[in-house]
Amino acid sequence: MAVAAVKEYNFPPADTVDKFHGAQLLYIGWEDHLMFCAPFAFPFPPTMRFGDILVGVLPGVYGYHPDFAQIDWAKAEWFKSGKPWQPDVEKSLAENGLKHKDVIRFRTPGLTGIKGSCS
Amino acid sequence: MDMQVAKKKLGLKERYAVMTRGLDWTPSYQKMEDIYPYMAYEGIKIHDWDKWEDPFRLTMDAYWKYQSEKERKLYSVLDAYIQSNGHLNVTDARYLNTVKLFVSGISPLEYVAHRGFAHAGRQFPGPGPRVACLMQSLDEIRHAQTQIHAVSNYNKYYNGMHDFHHAHDRVWFLSVPKSFFDDAITAGPFEFMVAIGFSFEYVLTNLLFVPFVSGAAYNGDMGTMTFGFSAQSDEARHMTLGLEVIKFILQQDPANVPIVQRWIDKWTWRGYRVLTLVAMMMDYMLPKRTMSWKEAWEVYFEQNGGALFKDLARYGITIPKCTEHIALEKDHLSHQAWSTFYNYAAATNFHTWMPDADEMEWLSAKYPESYDKYYRPRMEFWREEAAKGNRFYNKTLPMLCQTCQIPLVFTEPGDPTKICYREVDYKEDKYHFCSDHCKKIFEDEPEKYVQAWLPVHQIYQGNCFPEGTDPTVEGFDPLAAVIKYYHLEFGRDNLDFEGSEDQKNFAEWRGQATKNA
Numbered sequence: 001m002a003v004a005a006v007k008e009y010n011f012p013p014a015d016t017v018d019k020f021h022g023a024q025l026l027y028i029g030w031e032d033h034l035m036f037c038a039p040f041a042f043p044f045p046p047t048m049r050f051g052d053i054l055v056g057v058l059p060g061v062y063g064y065h066p067d068f069a070q071i072d073w074a075k076a077e078w079f080k081s082g083k084p085w086q087p088d089v090e091k092s093l094a095e096n097g098l099k100h101k102d103v104i105r106f107r108t109p110g111l112t113g114i115k116g117s118c119s
Numbered sequence: 120m121d122m123q124v125a126k127k128k129l130g131l132k133e134r135y136a137v138m139t140r141g142l143d144w145t146p147s148y149q150k151m152e153d154i155y156p157y158m159a160y161e162g163i164k165i166h167d168w169d170k171w172e173d174p175f176r177l178t179m180d181a182y183w184k185y186q187s188e189k190e191r192k193l194y195s196v197l198d199a200y201i202q203s204n205g206h207l208n209v210t211d212a213r214y215l216n217t218v219k220l221f222v223s224g225i226s227p228l229e230y231v232a233h234r235g236f237a238h239a240g241r242q243f244p245g246p247g248p249r250v251a252c253l254m255q256s257l258d259e260i261r262h263a264q265t266q267i268h269a270v271s272n273y274n275k276y277y278n279g280m281h282d283f284h285h286a287h288d289r290v291w292f293l294s295v296p297k298s299f300f301d302d303a304i305t306a307g308p309f310e311f312m313v314a315i316g317f318s319f320e321y322v323l324t325n326l327l328f329v330p331f332v333s334g335a336a337y338n339g340d341m342g343t344m345t346f347g348f349s350a351q352s353d354e355a356r357h358m359t360l361g362l363e364v365i366k367f368i369l370q371q372d373p374a375n376v377p378i379v380q381r382w383i384d385k386w387t388w389r390g391y392r393v394l395t396l397v398a399m400m401m402d403y404m405l406p407k408r409t410m411s412w413k414e415a416w417e418v419y420f421e422q423n424g425g426a427l428f429k430d431l432a433r434y435g436i437t438i439p440k441c442t443e444h445i446a447l448e449k450d451h452l453s454h455q456a457w458s459t460f461y462n463y464a465a466a467t468n469f470h471t472w473m474p475d476a477d478e479m480e481w482l483s484a485k486y487p488e489s490y491d492k493y494y495r496p497r498m499e500f501w502r503e504e505a506a507k508g509n510r511f512y513n514k515t516l517p518m519l520c521q522t523c524q525i526p527l528v529f530t531e532p533g534d535p536t537k538i539c540y541r542e543v544d545y546k547e548d549k550y551h552f553c554s555d556h557c558k559k560i561f562e563d564e565p566e567k568y569v570q571a572w573l574p575v576h577q578i579y580q581g582n583c584f585p586e587g588t589d590p591t592v593e594g595f596d597p598l599a600a601v602i603k604y605y606h607l608e609f610g611r612d613n614l615d616f617e618g619s620e621d622q623k624n625f626a627e628w629r630g631q632a633t634k635n636a
Contacts, residue, residue: 006156006157014569027551036462037517041575081542103542105540118535
């Protein structure tokens with residue numbers, strides 16, 4: 001049973017993609033950098049170029065961290081839902097197979113946060 | 120002529136019987152299931168309501184008399200506290216943020232508990248539990264009122280509390296306690312009783328009230344402390360009721376055991392996640408600490424709760440599995456929580472700060488396994504940056520857990536360097552969780568949790584701006600609009616304690632009381 005209820009119980013989910021004004025949600029986490037307490041949620045248009053996230057969005061989000069300036073994006077390892085994954089920076093989110101509420105993370109080898117504490 | 124005979128006074132027991140069970144009757148022209156429509160759908164089977172042992176023999180008239188006496192005392196202490204400017208005797212103005220957290224996060228729950236017990240009481244066919252629920256329902260609304268009255272004195276002088284109930288229904292982190300209780304009152308009456316009456320009131324309440332009340336006592340807050348003592352006798356009654364409910368349900372039918380076990384597992388975890396706020400309050404927000412969160416968990420859950428579950432073993436109930444996970448988190452919970460509020464200090468109704476050097480020593484001593492290794496480096500970094508005028512404010516919205524609604528800040532059990540991510544595909548969409556336990560709760564009743572009002576998603580849907588806001592205009596500042604929607608004033612109610620109006624006013628007023636200007 002999908003819910004305990006006295007009668008028929010049928011209500012729409014609160015966060016379907018049609019409610020985000022043309023955007024879809026994408027969650028992004030930076031491994032080994034827990035100074036940012038949680039992964040982030042972004043509303044991006046599916047047509048957005050993946051590379052524009054790296055260049056246009058992440059610096060404003062993660063730039064406070066001293067490790068951020070040292071990232072070599074060519075060496076970054078990506079994960080989608082925890083599994084290794086390779087984005088194409090030239091392609092759009094949709095073309096990269098990213099759907100509403102997907103979660104991706106990146107690891108930046110050699111960068112392990114403040115004094116190596118994964119902060 | 121008739122002789123005037125003095126009426127025989129009823130004995131306590133008879134009086135109780137007349138005023139509780141004596142008020143019940145068997146309906147003759149309505150069906151029981153029409154009068155009590157919520158009794159069957161949760162799957163709990165009750166064969167004999169008369170087997171219910173009333174845990175306390177209190178009649179309504181005695182209740183009024185006793186409670187009004189108690190409240191007279193409480194309000195006379197509060198008056199004295201207010202008249203002597205008691206607020207200036209707290210250890211340090213940082214303490215006031217504990218009060219803000221309490222009135223916006225906890226007091227509104229007392230009110231919802233009032234509604235929940237009124238509802239459960241209405242639904243139970245047995246007069247014993249019905250009367251017990253009625254009294255607890257009244258206790259809860261009294262607690263909401265006395266807490267609000269006790270805190271209203273602080274509201275005259277300090278920021279962030281002015282519209283606490285508005286905040287409770289809207290502010291991102293307050294959706295954590297709010298959704299916890301909303302989940303409970305939208306469950307059936309049996310689940311509500313296990314959730315709130317047992318798991319919360321019996322198993323976890325000591326971890327909520329003892330830290331707040333003893334924290335108040337240690338930090339010179341006589342008002343809150345007196346409220347706490349005044350509520351103590353009620354809390355003892357609530358605990359007795361919670362335990363009686365569980366035992367009664369379990370004894371009525373063996374088929375009830377797995378259902379109750381699932382609820383205990385669920386609500387222990389849900390309650391524990393809400394206690395994240397208490398953990399950080401104990402370790403970071405009280406200028407004078409009482410004990411660490413870890414110590415409190417060990418005393419109040421591992422020792423006391425362990426004994427309770429040994430006692431319940433004879434009914435077929437085992438200690439919730441999630442407690443193994445919780446044991447792995449106890450070295451980390453408060454640090455991860457305070458880091459989160461430090462991150463998002465621009466969007467809260469209270470101030471945050473970094474611990475000073477002495478406080479960091481205390482944290483190292485209390486958390487030798489974790490503080491220096493994982494948390495001190497980031498906190499020292501933040502403190503140094505703040506000293507340079509570069510205080511960290513995270514302004515990007517976080518990913519939330521679909522069940523507990525806390526951002527995904529918790530780490531993998533056993534690996535404090537990795538965020539714990541869990542996800543489920545359900546129908547057309549993906550859902551994300553902070554833990555296996557929150558995921559399991561979703562999977563048991565997905566149709567309930569797909570409707571969750573997640574603050575981050577609601578902001579992105581455009582539902583958390585003041586009416587008439589146009590988010591498409593150039594230079595639109597979403598954070599500013601959200602803060603307005605919360606009825607908070609940017610720069611006064613939020614941001615760091617250092618440099619806040621509270622800090623300045625408190626220093627000035629205390630100075631007037633202790634120095635020659």
